[in-house]
Amino acid sequence: MPHRPPTIIDVAARAGVSKSLVSMVMRDDPGVSAARRAAVLAAAEELGYRPNRAAAILAGTRTRTVGIVVDDFRNPWFVPMLDGVRAALAPHGLRLTLADTQANAHLGTSPLDDLLALRVDGVLLAAEGVADSVVPPDTPVVVAGERVTVPAGLDVVASDEAAGGRLATDHLLALGHRHIVHVTGSGGPAAARRAAAVERMVASGSAPLVYGGGPTAESTGYEGTRRALAEHPETTAVFAANDVMAMGAIAAVRDAGLRVPEDVSVVGNDETPLASSPLLRLTTVDPHNDEVGRLAAERLVALLGVPASGTSPMRTLVAPSLVVRSTTAPPRG
Amino acid sequence: MPHRPPTIIDVAARAGVSKSLVSMVMRDDPGVSAARRAAVLAAAEELGYRPNRAAAILAGTRTRTVGIVVDDFRNPWFVPMLDGVRAALAPHGLRLTLADTQANAHLGTSPLDDLLALRVDGVLLAAEGVADSVVPPDTPVVVAGERVTVPAGLDVVASDEAAGGRLATDHLLALGHRHIVHVTGSGGPAAARRAAAVERMVASGSAPLVYGGGPTAESTGYEGTRRALAEHPETTAVFAANDVMAMGAIAAVRDAGLRVPEDVSVVGNDETPLASSPLLRLTTVDPHNDEVGRLAAERLVALLGVPASGTSPMRTLVAPSLVVRSTTAPPRG
Incomplete structure (x- = not known):
């Protein structure tokens, strides 16, 4: 033989x-x-x-793996989302691998292409900057989170960021604040929160003050708040577009010799692990990103192995809620 | 024939x-x-x-991708390491994909196996808990960072954590502190820092006080410091085993009605983005994890496509440095 x-x-x-x-x-x-x-x-x-x-x-190019693109490992907003994604993938025995938008910046490639090169079965896009990517017809892609632009034809599962912006602003208005500053950056979720916050401030009769512009979320929160307090010392509350910005905002309030929340209230957004930390105990909007991750992954699983249908893309919104902690209080006087 | x-x-x-x-x-x-x-x-x-x-x-199945296993996305210590890894992979056109130790907890699989299933060309292990993994002979694996146990035969590139523990403790001793508490958790880097800190405290004639034990880094820092201040009110300084623990330590000092650094100095470890944030301005040890990542990735690239040699594994240590910011000062009185 x-x-x-x-x-x-x-x-x-x-x-x-x-x-x-x-x-x-x-x-x-x-x-x-x-x-x-x-x-x-x-x-x-x-x-x-x-x-x-x-x-x-x-024998077949399936890896039984789902790839996920996240935007920035320095902002832990995606940590709860991953919990939801895992919960949805578990019954199907599907693995998870990650790329951030910077992972392959050294190659000038798109994180979507990088994951496709690994022959993942499907991709969850939880980042900006992939709108120009070519989505192959045989690999399902679902967008998790609100984005400025989305590749054509993709399903989107996101928190209702406009509702979140209203929750945060209405909380400050209900406490009696009339001099509210919104500190924000770029990106789809931020744009939706900003529009809603400005609309609410205008409706309440207060001047809509919006600051921003740093290279990172925390520097945006710090510099935006520092400038707002210098130019508008009547400010009694800051709504920061995410929890990392809120960290920066709190630092700027303290560096101005003021206290949170006695002199200036601060609200964040994302319900990251930072928000519940004893150093911050931050009042924040919970977008329920675990639920966003779960629904987006379930949608992706439903599309695996199914030919592109040509039907209109689905858009699913998750309702956010407000988590009141120690950084908000009525204005003094 | x-x-x-x-x-x-x-x-x-x-x-x-x-x-x-x-x-x-x-x-x-x-x-x-x-x-x-x-x-x-x-x-x-x-x-x-x-x-x-x-x-x-x-078969054309090489992915020209390196996989990296990181331990916990809530602790951003790995962010500088990724910068170093990218810098080393760039000249070789190699992609990077990530898994955290929790990524596939829902499947009960090892993150190493998950990456191998994606046919990555090599793996960087930057996490505990993979010591039992079977390392295949045809896929190089390099360990990045000090670990309690390492799969046999692997090269290790790590910061000299013992030197880092000495830097932090010596800084506090040089400021005049004689009642220093070390707050720490499990894991290889923490063990090395702890041993060095205790050795220095003993050598200086102070009682080596070590606290720890929460479910997360931040709760360990908070609870450890809270108990230390209650049981040893003479404490004037805390060396926390990482920056996230230091965040918890600072919160515990403030909740005890004390100030940082006037009443209690706090030193962290890792030089994460948190440490340089204006909210913390934390004195910390920089393990130079960017350099650890760069050297580990360069070593991995050198091993790609080379048969296992059977020679003794290499161990490379990077020297840390101290970054003094606003959370340390001489003790009062």
């Missing part, structure tokens, strides 16, 4: 099944019964059949 | 090239002309030459 490595044909003969069934087992196709799967794996083991990864890929 | 698997020498003879040129083709070295590459691949195919990695190359 010639010494040669066993092939898929040998395994099929030993297990008494077709070659294509062996191939299905080797690529972990869920459409194989447990009994036949066990028979094939037993035959493979007896023969010493060692499919290398190349064989797996030749 | 006995039937034996063809070797790299057979391929070189058939293609009329040197053995090292075949080796270059098999590791996808960009310095091979297209014509010679085609000749080598044709010879390999005719002979049925199929080593694992060569098979992957022949």
Whole structure:
């Protein structure tokens, strides 16, 4: 008997099944019964059949992995979202791998392309800056979170950021604040919050003051608040577009010799781990990003292996809520 | 003629090239002309030459991607490390993808296995808890950072955490502190810092007080400091094992009605973006994790496509430095 490595044909003969069934087992196709799967794996083991990864890929390009693109590892807004994504992927045995928009900045490539090069089964886009990406017809992509621009035809699951902006502003108005500053940056969620906050400030009769512009979220919060307090010393409240900006805002209030919340109230947005930390105890909007992640991943799973339908993309909004902690109070006097 | 698997020498003879040129083709070295590459691949195919990695190359399944396992997205210590990794991968056109130790907790799989399933070319391990993983002989793995246990035979690049622990403790001793508390958690870097801090405290004649034990870094910092201040009100300084713990420590000092640094000095470790934030302005140890990432990735690149050598694993230590900001001062009185 010639010494040669066993092939898929040998395994099929030993297990008494077709070659294509062996191939299905080797690529972990869920459409194989447990009994036949066990028979094939037993035959493979007896023969010493060692499919290398190349064989797996030749047999089928599925990796049973979902890729997710997040925007910035310095802002932990995405941590709750990942919890929701995991919860949705678990029943399907799907793996998760991550790329941030900076991960391959050294190559000048798009994080979407990078994940597609890994032959992921589907992609969740939870970042700006991928609107120009070409979405391949055979790999489902779902957008998680509000974005300025979205590649055409994609489903979007996002928190209702406009509602979040209204919750934060209405909380400050209800406490009696009439001199509110909104500190914000770029990006889709921020734009939606800003529009809603400005609308509410105008409706209440207060002048809509919007500051921003630093290179990072925290410097935007710090510099925006510092300038706002210098130019408008009547300011009694700051709504920061995210929790990291709120950290910067609190630092600017303290550096101006004022106290939070006695002199200036501060509200954040995102309900990151920072917000509940004992150093901040930040009043913030909870966008329920865990729910955004869960729904986006469930939508993606539903699209896996289904040909593009050409139907109108779905848009799902999750209702946010307000979490009141220690950084807001009525204005003095 | 006995039937034996063809070797790299057979391929070189058939293609009329040197053995090292075949080796270059098999590791996808960009310095091979297209014509010679085609000749080598044709010879390999005719002979049925199929080593694992060569098979992957022949099948076109190399992903030219390096995977990195990080431990916890809530602690941004890894952000500077990623900058260093990117800098090292850039000249080689290698992509980067991430997994955290929780990414696939829903599947009960190891993040190392998950990355290998994506057919990455190599893996950087920057997390605990993967010591039991089976490291395949054909995929290089390098450990980035000090770890309690490391899979056998792997190269390690880490900051000299013991030196960092000495820097922090010596800074407090030099300011005149004699009642220093160390707040710490589990994990390899923490263990090295703790041993060094305790050694320095003992050498200086102060009682080595070590607190810890919360479920997260921040709660460990908060609860550890809270208990330390209650049980040892003479405490004038806290060395926290990382910047996130230091955030918790500062909150506990303030909640005890004390001020940082007037009443209690606080030192962190990691030089995360948190440390330089205007809310913290934290005195901390910079482990130079960007340099750790750069050296670990360079080592990994050097191992790509090279058979496991069986030589002793390398251990490279990067010297840390101290960054003095606003949270440390001499003790009062």
